[in-house]
Amino acid sequence: MDHVAGATADGKRAVRRDLLAVRAALSDEEVAQAAVALADRALGLPELATARTVAAYVSVGHEPGTGALLDALRERGVRVLLPVLLADDDLDWGVYEGPGALVETERGGRMRLREPGGERLGREAVLDADVVLLPGLAVDAHGVRMGRGGGSYDRVLARLAAAGADPAPVVLLYGHEVVGRLPVEPHDRPVRVAVTPEGVHRFPR
Numbered sequence: 001m002d003h004v005a006g007a008t009a010d011g012k013r014a015v016r017r018d019l020l021a022v023r024a025a026l027s028d029e030e031v032a033q034a035a036v037a038l039a040d041r042a043l044g045l046p047e048l049a050t051a052r053t054v055a056a057y058v059s060v061g062h063e064p065g066t067g068a069l070l071d072a073l074r075e076r077g078v079r080v081l082l083p084v085l086l087a088d089d090d091l092d093w094g095v096y097e098g099p100g101a102l103v104e105t106e107r108g109g110r111m112r113l114r115e116p117g118g119e120r121l122g123r124e125a126v127l128d129a130d131v132v133l134l135p136g137l138a139v140d141a142h143g144v145r146m147g148r149g150g151g152s153y154d155r156v157l158a159r160l161a162a163a164g165a166d167p168a169p170v171v172l173l174y175g176h177e178v179v180g181r182l183p184v185e186p187h188d189r190p191v192r193v194a195v196t197p198e199g200v201h202r203f204p205r
């Protein structure tokens with residue numbers, strides 16, 4: 001079993017590297033245009049039309065851009081929660097109060113994140129969310145999502161399930177990141193929806 005689990009983790013690392021290389025090759029203009037289209041698509045989701053609290057994240061680098069989406073949600077009066085990465089790779093949460101209230105953070109040579117600088121609400125704050133917008137590198141036809149490998153969102157999804165909370169998990173990706181099949185480990189939890197600049201994909205439960 002350990003051998004199989006190790007093979008899956010190695011498989012994930014290789015897929016992650018390839019996916020990150022494709023993102024790295026995007027031009028700044030492609031990234032900017034994709035962010036506008038992504039916000040449009042996401043704002044059309046029925047799940048977001050009724051949501052009062054949305055857990056989201058601030059995109060960095062060549063990730064599918066969330067800036068326009070965060071501001072549009074906030075303008076709608078939605079309470080937007082943003083993650084704060086903790087030392088154990090779990091997530092604390094703070095309320096989005098506009099781009100000026102974000103602080104740039106960097107931990108141990110990892111990628112720079114932009115996180116809310118204000119009050120920390122605790123790990124359980126995500127249980128208030130009606131929708132959870134997740135970062136990712138890819139999703140497959142079963143809704144299996146691959147992240148950066150910290151396991152932060154695996155823990156968030158496990159926490160939601162343990163509490164009996166059932167917000168729609170929605171991953172934001174580029175079109176080519178919706179793939180046929182990804183390596184899967186027992187802790188991986190499927191997402192319900194993937195939004196890309198080109199459209200919306202729904203996965204059977």
Ligand SMILES: Nc1nc2c(c(=O)[nH]1)N(C=O)[C@@H](CNc1ccc(C(=O)N[C@@H](CCC(=O)O)C(=O)O)cc1)CN2
Nearest residue numbers: 057058059060083085110111113135147148150152153
């Ligand atoms: N914009 C954004 N915010 C986010 C996430 C994300 O994926 N994107 N997260 C999603 O969980 C959490 C932060 N998790 C992170 C996980 C890994 C790395 C990172 O730098 N990884 C290295 C490679 C692995 C390593 O060195 O440990 C890298 O990407 O270069 C950064 C943040 C919460 N906030």
Ligand SMILES: Nc1ncnc2c1ncn2[C@@H]1O[C@H](COP(=O)(O)OP(=O)(O)OP(=O)(O)O)[C@@H](O)[C@H]1O
Nearest residue numbers: 012146147148149150151152153154155158187188
């Ligand atoms: N519920 C959990 N509690 C504690 N650790 C967990 C949990 N789920 C996963 N992990 C750990 O997180 C690590 C990374 O998992 P994985 O490679 O699936 O990350 P990922 O889904 O790509 O990342 P992320 O969720 O941050 O986007 C693994 O070592 C795993 O053991």
